[in-house]
Amino acid sequence: MNRNAxxxxxxxxxxxxxxxxxLVEELVSRLSEHGRVATVKSIHHDIEIDTPGTDTHRHRTAGADTVVGITPELTFDISTHGKRDPPDRPDGTALLESEDPEIRALGSTLTxxxxxxxxxxxxxxxxxxxLPTVLVGDREPAAVGGDVIGRGEDDVDALVAAIRGLEPLVDRD
Structure with a gap:
C-alpha cells in the first residue's frame, strides 16, 4: 500500500x-492499473444486505456499530451509520461539515x-x-455540486487522464 499516493x-x-x-466498471478497470480503487454507490432506498438470522446480522442487531465479516474470498463491513445518521467526524474534509446528512455520510466514508x-x-x-464530476446521460452541469471534468460519452482514456490529474482530495504530507 502506497500511503503517499x-x-x-x-x-x-x-x-x-x-x-x-x-462507466464505473470501465473506469475501475483502467484506474486499477495505477493504484488501489474503491467505489461508493448511493442507494436511495433501504435494502437488507445482512440476512436476518446470520451471525453478522445478530451482531449488528445486538448493538455493534460496525460488523466485519471475513469469508474465504471476501471481507465486508456493515456500519449502522447511513445517510440518515452519519457519524460525526469533525477532523475531516469539508464534506463532513456539510448540513446535508447524505454528504456527511459520503465524507465519512471517503475519510x-x-x-x-x-x-x-x-x-x-x-x-x-x-466533488469533480463526470456527467452521464442528459444531466446538466447546474444539477451537480462539483466541477464537471468530463461526460460519459468522452473517450475512457481521456476520462482516466482527467481523474489521474485531479488535485488530491486529501493532502497526505
Missing part, C-alpha cells in the same frame, strides 16, 4: 439507466477509504457532492 475522488452523476454503472490507502474512489450518485 494522492487520494483522488470522482463522482459520476446522471439519471437512472444512463450508463453510470457501465475511511483514504485512511485505508486507496488511490482512487469512484462515486456513483451523490450528485450534490462538491
Amino acid at each position: 494522492p487520494f483522488r475522488v470522482v463522482c459520476l452523476a446522471g439519471p437512472s439507466d444512463s450508463g453510470k454503472t457501465t 475511511r477509504l483514504e485512511r485505508q490507502g486507496y488511490a482512487f474512489v469512484v462515486v456513483e450518485g451523490f450528485s450534490a457532492a462538491p
Whole structure:
C-alpha cells in the first residue's frame, strides 16, 4: 500500500439507466492499473444486505456499530451509520461539515477509504457532492455540486487522464 499516493475522488452523476454503472466498471478497470480503487454507490432506498438470522446480522442487531465479516474470498463491513445518521467526524474534509446528512455520510466514508490507502474512489450518485464530476446521460452541469471534468460519452482514456490529474482530495504530507 502506497500511503503517499494522492487520494483522488470522482463522482459520476446522471439519471437512472444512463450508463453510470457501465462507466464505473470501465473506469475501475483502467484506474486499477495505477493504484488501489474503491467505489461508493448511493442507494436511495433501504435494502437488507445482512440476512436476518446470520451471525453478522445478530451482531449488528445486538448493538455493534460496525460488523466485519471475513469469508474465504471476501471481507465486508456493515456500519449502522447511513445517510440518515452519519457519524460525526469533525477532523475531516469539508464534506463532513456539510448540513446535508447524505454528504456527511459520503465524507465519512471517503475519510475511511483514504485512511485505508486507496488511490482512487469512484462515486456513483451523490450528485450534490462538491466533488469533480463526470456527467452521464442528459444531466446538466447546474444539477451537480462539483466541477464537471468530463461526460460519459468522452473517450475512457481521456476520462482516466482527467481523474489521474485531479488535485488530491486529501493532502497526505
